Amino acid sequence: MGVARLVLALIRTIIFQIAFLGGSLVLVPLALLLGLLSGQGPLLYIGPKLWAGWFRLTSRVITGIRIEIDGEIPAGPHLFALKHESALEAILTLWWFERPAVVMKQELHRIPIWGLASARHGSIFVDRAGSAAMLREMMARAQAAVALGRPVVIFPEGTRVEVGQTPELAAGFAGLYKMLKLPVVPIALDSGSVWPKSFIKYPGTVRLLVGAPIPPGLKRDEVEARVHAAINLLQGTRP
Template sequence: MIAWGRTIAFMIVFYSLSVAIVLAAPIPALIGRPAMIGYAQVWARVHRWTTRWILGIRTRVEGARPDAPVLYAAKHQAMFETIEFALMLDAPALVMKAELARIPIWGWAARRYGIIVIDRQSSGAGLRRMMREAQAALAEGRSIVLFPEGTRVPPGERPPLRAGFAGLYRALGVEVVPIALDSGRIWPRKGAKRAGVVTFRFGAPVPPGLSRAEAEARVHAEMNALD
């Protein structure tokens, strides 16, 4: 009952504030990307505050985060990390599915922030566009965050990496830093969210230039280190 009470309170507070933030997003979006990035981080801080003080969720970080822009290959178990990464990784460009970019107002503002859209049904031209956008983000000094398993997965599941990872790995020519996490233990896809600690573990960097099989094997193992 306590977990459900906290979950309901979080949903009321966070989503009410989020509606107001999204409705006002066109203002910084029209000013420019730096303003939109700063505005998005305000939203991320609201999320961090509400998850900490209403839900009782804290974070623990293990391993070293690199200083230079890289391609992060992250496990994805909950909505929690998609927003937390905006603060933890200094406003990276996230690769997100095309459906999210079609949400009214939010999708347009997210594009202004610099998300990179991936369409799972895309042609080769769409994949090339994704890679150009990723290269542009790196040129701006921003890291790229990819969820290479393609979707949220429950704790304990280890689906194979999707083809988009190999394409970005070859095209970008930068280190890949895998991120393991365990948010799904306390933030299930359905049901009440629970108080606890979410661990983020930065794995050993994977250098560019490896074969696809070796790069995928190393990234997959590091991403699933907490399962």
């Protein structure tokens, strides 16, 4: 990338950060307030949807990042298994899915106000050390979400990875799959090239490839192999 394009990307990233974080100062407390007032009613889901929509708008208009979805995301209770390369898909799970219960790392729960709002929305926080108690709590929270007709979203490799990395699936995925008895919908994506861990974000198109549902009841080795292959289909395909 030339110097001029790099400088332009930097400027756009700074403007995006100001706009998105500025909007978040309003929308995140609003999401918490609505969540506290709503019980399990529709107000609970409005705030997170608005926040994710603001992220989608600012990232598209300011940084020039487009989203292209190949395939249809099914409605209703499913176990969605996503590749995880950036913060972009972590936030946009709240936009792509209807009332999702997202499995995420425990450290995010400690973010002031946001962590409380996310917990109230039904996020499932897990300790990446993978203790037995943590796994039991994850299972219980996931079951409660499904009982309300909500999908469960997990990043089955357990953490964000660099472009091209394809680690084995973390242990928690197989446990959720066995317990929930839901179809798994694997989703491949390639966000890391435009949204790397570095500060600067780059214009471009992020592709999501929605795989065919994998039925419940398969043996662990088989379902893990199928999910691992499906979420990594886009690795190495970006020119």
